[in-house]
Every structure is written in structure tokens, then in C-alpha cells.
Amino acid sequence: MTETTTITESITIIDPTDGSIVGSIEAATPEDAARAVDAARAAQGSWQILPAAERGDHLRKAAAALEAHGGELARLNHRETGRPVEEAAAGIASGAATLRQYAETGPLHCGQSLRGQHLATDYTVPEPRGVAALLTPWNDPVAVAAGLIGAALVTGNTVLHKPSERCPHLGRRLGEILGAVFPEGVLTTLDGGPDVGALLTAHPGIDVVAHVGSSATGRRIAHAATATGAHCILENGGKDALLVDAGVDGSWAAAQAALGAFANSGQICTSVERIYVHRAVAEVFERELVARARHLNANGRVAPLVDRRLREVVAAQVDHAVAAGARLGEGGRVPSGPGAHYPATVLLECTAEMEVMMEETFGPVAPVMVVEDFAEGLAAAAAGRYGLAATVLTADMRHAREAVSGLAVGTVKINSVFGGAPGGSAQPRGASGRGFGYGPRLLDEFTHVKVVHMGLPGSAEPWTAK
CATH class of the missing domain: 3.40.309.10 (Aldehyde Dehydrogenase; Chain A, domain 2)
Structure with a gap:
């Protein structure tokens, strides 16, 4: 289930269509963020050892839950960001499809067999990085969040998700819907603005940060990661x-x-x-x-x-x-x-x-x-x-x-401003970010590669200092 956050600072959202008040959401405190990181780290070990196919089954359930609440989420999306309901609904459907995509591709994410000594076995295995902080935008909030959440979870990471402060009601409801599908501590939603995002990116318990948003924020995240050692996945601004x-x-x-x-x-x-x-x-x-x-x-x-x-x-x-x-x-x-x-x-x-x-x-x-x-x-x-x-x-x-x-x-x-095959994985360059932000290669971003050499007892030549 999702974590419960403590009431602190309030974020009020105005409907961009007519100027009416949508409502207010209370942001997480530093204590909330610290507890969420601890809970995610505690849950990560048991989540990691689940078979990838079982993690994929959780994603299929999450996709079904998303579709069941699609109308509600589309209306919230419209009220908070002004996006037409039918376009918002299409984004939600895309998010559900992406969760199913990672449910299928996650169990196929594998290492390589390497050629080494005769009778020895050499190979690589992907392993989850640990705890992932995901900072997602407001312009396609469900589809982008679903992609990052799906790739992070199916590879064995636990997730702390901070939705954009420009659509906090949608973000909170999304967290409630998806969080109910997973074990305690596996997927936690933290409400708040840039301060909450900064708390997460500066926390030494975060192993990987994925951010979709402005280049200025991306630069701050990259700077924070130099101190914590977190891996960064950044899809930032563009001038296409x-x-x-x-x-x-x-x-x-x-x-x-x-x-x-x-x-x-x-x-x-x-x-x-x-x-x-x-x-x-x-x-x-x-x-x-x-x-x-x-x-x-x-x-x-x-x-x-x-x-x-x-x-x-x-x-x-x-x-x-x-x-x-x-x-x-x-x-x-x-x-x-x-x-x-x-x-x-x-x-x-x-x-x-x-x-x-x-x-x-x-x-x-x-x-x-x-x-x-x-x-x-x-x-x-x-x-x-x-x-x-x-x-x-x-x-x-x-x-x-x-x-x-x-x-x-x-x-x-x-000859086409939009479109492309669903398996494409692109790496932005320059001020637009770094790393694969979507597609099958996103699974690589959320994992380490470990090399294994397995020889036979007594078969190795003794090492001699020279």
C-alpha cells in the first residue's frame, strides 16, 4: 500500500480552463520523505527476489486498475492541467499499455554468456539498483509515470514517486490506485513541490533518480547525484x-x-x-x-x-x-x-x-x-x-x-513529426538529458550488470607474485 504523508505545506491548484479552485493537497515533510526511503529500502530485498514473472503479474494488475479508474483520472487531469478529457484518457490508456509492455519484457531482460576458459562458465546478470526516486511531469502525467514505474519495479527496484506539483490531485489518486496493487513499501507516492524532490535526490538512500522535466531541474539533480552516487536518468527540455x-x-x-x-x-x-x-x-x-x-x-x-x-x-x-x-x-x-x-x-x-x-x-x-x-x-x-x-x-x-x-x-x-516503433529507446543529448528514458533499454538504466566467473575446484592456476 502507499505510505501516508503528514500534513504540512499546502499546494492549491487553479483550473486553467475557468480559474476555479480545484483543491489543495498537503505536501510531505522531510520526516515523511526519510520514512518513505527507509520503508522502500526495507521492502526492496524481498521484492528483488520475487521471480521477474511475478513482478510482471503485479504490473498487469496495476494496468487493469489503471483502466478501471481511467475516467476518474482523465477528469482530474483535465481539471488540473486543462488537457481535454479525451486526450487525457488516451494518455491513461497508453500508461496501461506500457505497464503491460514491461510486464512482458521484464522477465526477458537478461545477461550475456561469455567465452572464457575451457570448462569454466562466464556470464553477466542484471541486478536492480535498489531504491528509485521518480520525478514525473504534468504534461502527460500518467503515461510518463507508468513507464518509469513499470521499468523500475519489474527489474526489482522499489519506487518513491513524486508527481508534479501542477497536478497533485491526479498524482495522489494515481498513487492510491497503483500502490494498492503492490506489497507495503514497494511503491510510495510523495506529494509536494521542488523541495520534496530535492529531499529525495539528496538522500543517500536513493540509488537511482529518474526525472522528466526542465533542464534547470535536471542540472540540479545531476549535481546532487555527484554527492550521493545515485545513477541519473534525465529527459529534460528541448527545442525541437x-x-x-x-x-x-x-x-x-x-x-x-x-x-x-x-x-x-x-x-x-x-x-x-x-x-x-x-x-x-x-x-x-x-x-x-x-x-x-x-x-x-x-x-x-x-x-x-x-x-x-x-x-x-x-x-x-x-x-x-x-x-x-x-x-x-x-x-x-x-x-x-x-x-x-x-x-x-x-x-x-x-x-x-x-x-x-x-x-x-x-x-x-x-x-x-x-x-x-x-x-x-x-x-x-x-x-x-x-x-x-x-x-x-x-x-x-x-x-x-x-x-x-x-x-x-x-x-x-x-517526414512525420510524431510516431515511431514502440520498441524505440532514445538517448537525449546536451541540455536535454542523459540515459534511455523509455522503451526496452530503460530496463538497462534501472539495473547494474554483474559479471560472474565460475571455474571448477582445483582447476585454476595458482597466482604467483612477480
Whole structure:
């Protein structure tokens, strides 16, 4: 079962759709965090020695519990973050599917047989790291949490989960639903903000920290890990580029750009956040992109941002770009009224030096810069400190291969802003993080590798000092 936390500091959530109060959640204290770590460490030994298939059975039960409460969780997600209920429900379904994926792949996670001396046996075995602290975001809160929880638990770790303080009611309810499936101390949810996360990442009893969120927080976690020795898995900020080559249909490219920039109001880790379009197709592309943004705004198809704090960041980037010479094609103005709404926005005539082309936005903003040829666009797309993902729209396979080679990012997508095989495991680079954040390779992140050499009695040559 989940641990019970002590009432201390209160976190109040405002519905970003209408400005009403969702409710308040009390955060965990340092004593709560310390007790949770102790309980997780006490439970880890017995959890580790369970057969992987039995741990997988627990994950299947967790997936079923998640589906049984999907409607409730989707409504909470909508109220706390503004995400439409149907999109939230899809994220919850994805989370359940991911738990089942790890229930199947966990028992298949194995070591290697090694070639050594005749009649000796040499092999490697993966072993759990121990106690895992998982710090998860608000933009797809159930799917991301389920992935990390599933991979950590099926490999024999115990888990302390701190959901985002921007959706604490959802996080607490998720913890109650999933925690009831596992033995005492195996999965504990701790409510709270950055202070609670800092308590966990600085605790010497934590063996691995997984964090999905901002690059600034990721840097602090990495710094704390140098003192504790914890292994870090970080999927952090991004400034994903979209490069539109000559020879593609401008209208189709604009549809891809609109999907990448405006889906979930631009609040996806791999949203399109900067666009480089070849001059040969720029006129059609820009006209169609503006039309699509205008249609979304006119029909109320853009959900609010998670809160007004984020809206201020997004609006400031847009305002600075306009002041520096960018032209508003659509949107770009904070609406009156309650909530945290912001329109789908297209910025034209952008330059590389603008903040909106360099720093993460995390809102429904599509900044466009026209380039003279593919080489210029590729160089611009490859620039910057982030290395999460990038997309290239091209009919030229040489250009596609040049992009794969030249973009220092974890994921390169050709001719599709979203998608990919379910078994993919990407490593972000630069300020975007480190380690495999999902897929089968995430199992490797949550385990150590032990090498075993087994010889026969009396068969080894005696060691002689020289």
C-alpha cells in the first residue's frame, strides 16, 4: 500500500480552463520523505527476489486498475492541467499499455554468456539498483509515470514517486490506485513541490533518480547525484527543430508543422518549437500554417496552458520576438477572461538570435525562419544546446541521410513529426538529458550488470607474485 504523508505545506491548484479552485493537497515533510526511503529500502530485498514473472503479474494488475479508474483520472487531469478529457484518457490508456509492455519484457531482460576458459562458465546478470526516486511531469502525467514505474519495479527496484506539483490531485489518486496493487513499501507516492524532490535526490538512500522535466531541474539533480552516487536518468527540455526542404508539398508540410507545434497546446516534450523552411516552399507553407492556426483559434480548438505562470513565459517570448522584428501571422495576444488560455501563434520573419528560436517555449507557438537551401537549414537545426529530437520533411533521400548524420539529437524523424516503433529507446543529448528514458533499454538504466566467473575446484592456476 502507499505510505501516508503528514500534513504540512499546502499546494492549491487553479483550473486553467475557468480559474476555479480545484483543491489543495498537503505536501510531505522531510520526516515523511526519510520514512518513505527507509520503508522502500526495507521492502526492496524481498521484492528483488520475487521471480521477474511475478513482478510482471503485479504490473498487469496495476494496468487493469489503471483502466478501471481511467475516467476518474482523465477528469482530474483535465481539471488540473486543462488537457481535454479525451486526450487525457488516451494518455491513461497508453500508461496501461506500457505497464503491460514491461510486464512482458521484464522477465526477458537478461545477461550475456561469455567465452572464457575451457570448462569454466562466464556470464553477466542484471541486478536492480535498489531504491528509485521518480520525478514525473504534468504534461502527460500518467503515461510518463507508468513507464518509469513499470521499468523500475519489474527489474526489482522499489519506487518513491513524486508527481508534479501542477497536478497533485491526479498524482495522489494515481498513487492510491497503483500502490494498492503492490506489497507495503514497494511503491510510495510523495506529494509536494521542488523541495520534496530535492529531499529525495539528496538522500543517500536513493540509488537511482529518474526525472522528466526542465533542464534547470535536471542540472540540479545531476549535481546532487555527484554527492550521493545515485545513477541519473534525465529527459529534460528541448527545442525541437522542424526542417522543411524544397520539393515537398507546402500544404502537407504546414499540416505537419501545425500538428507538431499545437498538439496539447505545444506542451509535449517533443513539440515542434522552431521551424526552418526552404524559400522555394516558404510562401505556401507560411500561408497554410497561418490558416491552420487561425482555424484552431476561431473554433476554440486550443486547450489552455497548464497555468498562468507558464503563459507568462510563452507570451514574453512572443512579445520579445515581435519587438526584435518578427511578424505575427496569427495569435500572439493574451486573451481576457479567466483561465490560462493562449492562442495558436505563428511568428514569421524570425531570426536565429531570437529567444523564441533558442530557448524552450512549451506553448502553442510556431516560429518560422526562411532559409536559402537545405545546408543552411540543417546547420541552423543542428545549432543550440538542446538535443532531444528533430524532424525533417524531405523527398530527397540524400538530404534525409545527411540529417540523420548531422543532427546531434536522440531522435530524428523523417517526414512525420510524431510516431515511431514502440520498441524505440532514445538517448537525449546536451541540455536535454542523459540515459534511455523509455522503451526496452530503460530496463538497462534501472539495473547494474554483474559479471560472474565460475571455474571448477582445483582447476585454476595458482597466482604467483612477480
